[in-house]
Every structure is written in C-alpha cells, then in structure tokens.
Amino acid sequence: MQSLLPAPPTSSMSLGPGGMGQSGGHAQSNLNDNMGPALPATSMMQSQMSNVSMMHQQSATPHYSSAQAGGQHYQGQQAMGMMGQGSQGNSMMSQRPMGSYRSSQQGSAQQYMGQDEFYGEQYGHTQSSSEPINQQYYPDGHGEYSYQQSSYGEQGYDRSFDESSQHYYEGGNSQYSQQQAQYQQSSGQQQAFSQQQYSSQQGYSGQPQGYGPVQGGSSQYSQYQQSQSQQYGSYRSSQGGPGAQTQRPFSYEQTRHFVDHRRVKLLAGSGGKGASSFHSEPRKEWGGPDGGNGGDGGSIIIKADRFVKSLAQVVPVYKGEDGESGGSKNCYGRNGSPTYIRVPLGTVVKEQGKTILDMTEHGQEYLAAFGGAGGKGNRFFLSNENRSPMTATPGITGQERVLQLELRTMAHAGLVGFPNAGKSSLLRAITNARPAVAAYPFTTLNPHVGIVKYRDHEQVAVADIPGIIRGAHLNRGLGISFLRHIERCRFLLFVLDLSAPEPWTQLQHLRYELDQYEPGLSQRPQAIIANKMDLSEAQEKLETLKSNVSQRVIPVSALTGQNTEELILHLRELYDGYLQGGGNG
C-alpha cells in the first residue's frame, strides 16, 4: 500500500477562476476514465492551466491583442479593486490619471501588462507569484480579489476571448466594467468602441446610464454606484444571509465571479414569413406564384464544455436567431443559426424545480428551445384548383422557456468543515491545488478541486468547499448553497480544528447541517480528519475526540504535512471501496 503514495502531488485543479489550480490538460482525460459513470469527465474540465505568471503574460498577449475589449474589461475590474478600498476609489484615481494612462497604451496586450504594473504599484503586488499569498495585503478579503486577478491569465488559455471576457462579471458587473472602462478612457473613439462592444457582447438593452460620453469622473462614478448597489442587493438576498453580508467587504460582491446557479429565459428564433409574389417577365405576364418559404428560427442549445468553469458567462436572456423571410423567385429564407449556451460539466438543468437533465459529458447537447418553423410562400399553395394563390403564412414563434441551471462540483471526496478548520491548507498539502489560505473565516468562497495522484496512476479528486457554520441551513455564513457541491462527492472528509475548544461538537454541527440540506448526506462513507496536530493542546483533544466518535480519526497537520500519508492512503481505500461498489454508489 505504501507504494501507492504519490511522490509529490503533481496535479491539481481549481473549479473557480479564482482558484490557482495547476493541472495540465492531459490529466483530465485520465481522471475522466476513473471517475466512473457517476462522475464522468467532471472536474477535469475544471482544471486550469499552470499559472506561471510569465507564461500568462506571454500567452495572454494574443488574446488581448486580438480583442481590445479584453483590456477594457480588465481595466474595469482593476478599477473595481481600487474602489473596493472604499472612499479611496476616487482619490486613487486622482493620484494616477487613468485617462491619460490608458490612452498612452498602444494595444490591448500592452494594456494588460500596463495594468498589471499599475496594480502592482497600487497594492505592492504583481502577478509574478504563483502563490496566492495576497492575504498579507488584503486581510479583509481583498486577497480573494487579487487572487482572482492572477487567475485571469489562466482563463485565457483554454477558452475563447469572448468567453473569458464575459466570465468575470456576474450580473451587473459586466455592465460596470464597461462603464468603468469608458470612464477611464479619454478618447472619444475608444468610448464609441466601448459602447459598441457592450451592445454586441452582452446583449443588454435599456441600460441608459453610463453610455453617454463621459461627463466627468465623479458624477459618472456616483451614478455607477447607485446602479451597482441595486444589482447586488438582489444578489445578496439569494446568496447568503446577513452574516455573509457582514463578513465580506464590499469588494467581495464586486469581484465575486464564481457562479453556480443561473436562471435563464430562452426565446428561440421565430420562423421567417413566407413571401407572396408572382413571377413576371417580358412576354410572360402571368408566370405563376413564386413566393418562397421563410427560414426556420434558430434553436437554443445548451452544451456542456469542460473548458467552462462556472455559469458566470451565462446571461439571463437568450434570444435565438430568427429565420429570414422568403423572397420572390422562389427564394427561401435562410434558417436562423442555433444559439449555444456553454455550461460547465456537472450542470443540472431544471425547469420549475424539476431536474430535466444532468450535463456530465463534454460536448453533450440539450436542445432547450426549438426554433419556430418558417412560413410558407404562396408557391406552396399552388394547386390545380388554385393557380394563383395569394396566401403566404407567417413563421411560427420560437419556443419560450425559463430554465434554472445549477452547477454541482464533481469530485470523489469533499472536505467539509468549519471556517478556518484548515480545509484549504489540507488540499494544498495533499494536492497541488492552491486555494487561498488565511487566518480569517470564509477565506474560501468558491469550491476548489485538487487531484491526488497515486503511483498506479489512479487519481482521486478532492473538493474544498467554503466553510459551513452552525445554522448554515438557515443561510447563516455563506449558507448551504455550496453544499450542492458536495452532494455529488462519494465520500466526505470532515476536517476538524483541534485548536477549537470542543472539536467533537463541530462534528455534530457539521453532520446536522448536512442532514438539514439533504437527509442522509452525512452518512456517506467518510473519514474524520483531526487537523492542527502540531499545536500543543491537540494531542489531548484527539484522545477525547476518538472516544467520542466511532469512525476512524486521522490526525494530521496540514501546516507541517505531518501524517498526510495516512490520509492519502485512507482516501485511496475509500476510493477503492467506491469503485468496488460499482463506481456509482
């Protein structure tokens, strides 16, 4: 069994773009093979490219140089970070005039790098480090922000620019970034571009504010703040209780981009109308009806894509392309092209609360809304009885649906514990995943997935999810919305903090919260991990803990790496048990 121990952990993944997972693409296929039918291809798609920052900059260049909008997005987000400092937002801008700074940039790639430098100036941090050690700069949660920033380049690796540019802004953030980009730009030409980009990329309409010419920084900004706070008002209510609001600074909502549920309205394209016309040419006055049929409307298709990490880029409304109208001379209208909604693997499609489909395989498609059939031209109605039909029918309206999309992380094992128990530290200790670690609660805001690789090439995916606290099922803390991510985990690793006064009560509370979310969830195959064994008081508590629980307790120290081998081996035992059980139970 000892030979199964991995050498050093070599691969990892991060679910959210905020993660710093480092697995290469090749690891994905291996894991997919091992995940069994219940866990196909899942978390693999969620892996991210290695984040050597110099490589980011290099490889980000083609992306950004090909689309200027990227620079604008990024600018907007940087500006958000600054504004996250509270009232410093404006004053910082005055320290460094953004307009002239931007206008001196020659291309988007340079803008990107320039901002990096600018960011470094402001915060004393650059993206040159692959470690998410930003907490030293942002003890109040800005670490998460900068962390997400550093993963920006990673996004560019494995997705088209459009996807990555939309990815970072949940709800109104994209609007915000556009406005901010506009705000920062002094050139009228650039402003025009920004407006155009907005309408074409985001497809929003009726958002008057922020689209006119810049009227002066402060008024524009205050206008923004109003709309932004409204947008986030609704977001907060769906995400977390009052605890969540007080725990995180304002920038948390601004920069949060991992989205695991979306409600989408789908309006498939309507069919084009049929034409009514008659052929006419010299010496052939009554040439008969020649009105062509209209084209069919474009359908809307949901497609699972392993390169998509979250539902952040899914917009609230999708409108399919309408079919073209038929024309004279028997010309048929063109069919509307299908519209694709790309979603991560593990997305569950629901309608009115009922699960319709589970998107678990890369490339899997679901035709969610049918386009309407095109109308018939008058040629269609030609018959022996009626030699000159005038009738032409309009196209049929496309199907309309409202669906809920829910992302559920797919991993073999889920780390469950109170905030600060050391879940992220543990994931770092046993895999190469690099979730942020800090001494304040709720450091982790998105699920992260790391891979434990064994010498026989088996791979076990371990998910780190945000901390759960007592009353989480009543939406305290970050609530239990994240529990949906461990719903699919085949086994649970309860991480207990042995520096807490009574770690065993933590265990009871965790089990209770899990069962409140889904009865029986806490009964999955599990191990209890007694973390922080390096502390002096831990040994004594370990004995009490062992006497209080019947399950196996594995004492470890995520900080020093002490006894993590036992954990890795036990993980493998659980995994083997899962495979023997058919791989789906």
Ligand SMILES: Nc1nc2c(ncn2[C@@H]2O[C@H](COP(=O)(O)OP(=O)(O)OP(=O)(O)O)[C@@H](O)[C@H]2O)c(=O)[nH]1
């Ligand atoms: N002494 C000691 N400290 C630890 C150990 N593991 C984690 N810590 C510290 O505990 C604090 C919290 O660690 P995290 O890994 O961020 O905890 P978490 O469970 O991921 O926290 P949330 O993300 O907030 O839920 C950090 O300051 C770690 O350095 C350990 O084994 N020993």
Ligand SMILES: [Mg+2]
């Ligand atoms: Mg954490």
